């Protein structure tokens with residue numbers, strides 16, 4: 001099988017690459033930092049007999065998303081991991097608008113475009129897997145001081161759930177799901193501008209849960225760890241106003257506001 005992973009140059013994406021190579025998948029690794037992709041590819045090739053190509057590409061520009069699809073479409077991608085994404089921390093009136101619109105482009109528009117383009121081909125073949133890396137933030141009603149980030153991930157969860165239902169109504173064998181982790185120890189906090197993040201699970205643990213949830217359990221929404229499963233479940237029953245206050249207080253502890 002051939003897997004395309006966006007945001008493979010670090011964190012959860014790099015771990016997906018290692019695990020899928022371990023499962024025997026060939027890989028197309030995409031991100032902006034070519035040196036990091038090449039380093040990862042060399043490391044994987046030392047251990048596994050798979051084919052790997054690397055593509056450096058800024059996916060926050062939609063033209064590059066279409067270009068990426070055109071470049072790989074004849075290679076028959078079996079697995080798409082829409083993982084590239086980042087966060088932005090701060091009070092909504094003070095956070096940088098340009099950074100936020102780039103985030104919305106990458107976290108929502110890119111996931112939307114790539115899901116649609118690859119899903120059409122997979123539906124024709126009636127096989128394939130698409131895993132959108134959302135976040136537990138997307139299962140919670142809102143995130144004061146990371147307002148736009150939470151909203152982008154809610155978009156991914158909502159889109160994935162709805163399209164998944166369309167697939168299941170037509171009896172499709174194509175898998176579409178969303179991975180919704182809580183905190184994961186990666187470069188995410190540095191990029192988001194969070195100085196004291198809550199300690200999280202490892203990127204490897206997160207990616208293993210993602211691969212297991214996709215291949216073995218075929219879950220629509222995959223939430224790693226029991227703690228996050230409980231938290232996102234009980235979120236539905238809590239009154240929203242006090243809940244926003246609690247989340248806002250927790251978010252404030254993550255940085256200097």
Ligand SMILES: NC(=O)c1ccc[n+]([C@@H]2O[C@H](COP(=O)([O-])OP(=O)(O)OC[C@H]3O[C@@H](n4cnc5c(N)ncnc54)[C@H](OP(=O)(O)O)[C@@H]3O)[C@@H](O)[C@H]2O)c1
Pocket residue numbers: 006007008009010011012013030031032033034036057058059060083084085086087106133134135136180181182183184185186187188189191200203
């Ligand atoms: N860490 C967490 O606590 C956490 C929790 C829940 C969900 N998530 C989600 O998990 C996903 C992976 O994040 P991570 O935690 O592994 O963080 P990370 O280590 O910062 O990885 C982010 C990846 O996205 C790539 N990327 C960023 N901007 C890009 C762009 N414009 N074009 C192409 N690639 C781009 C980065 O590569 P380049 O910089 O080389 O382009 C990098 O490979 C994200 O969608 C994030 O929202 C993270």
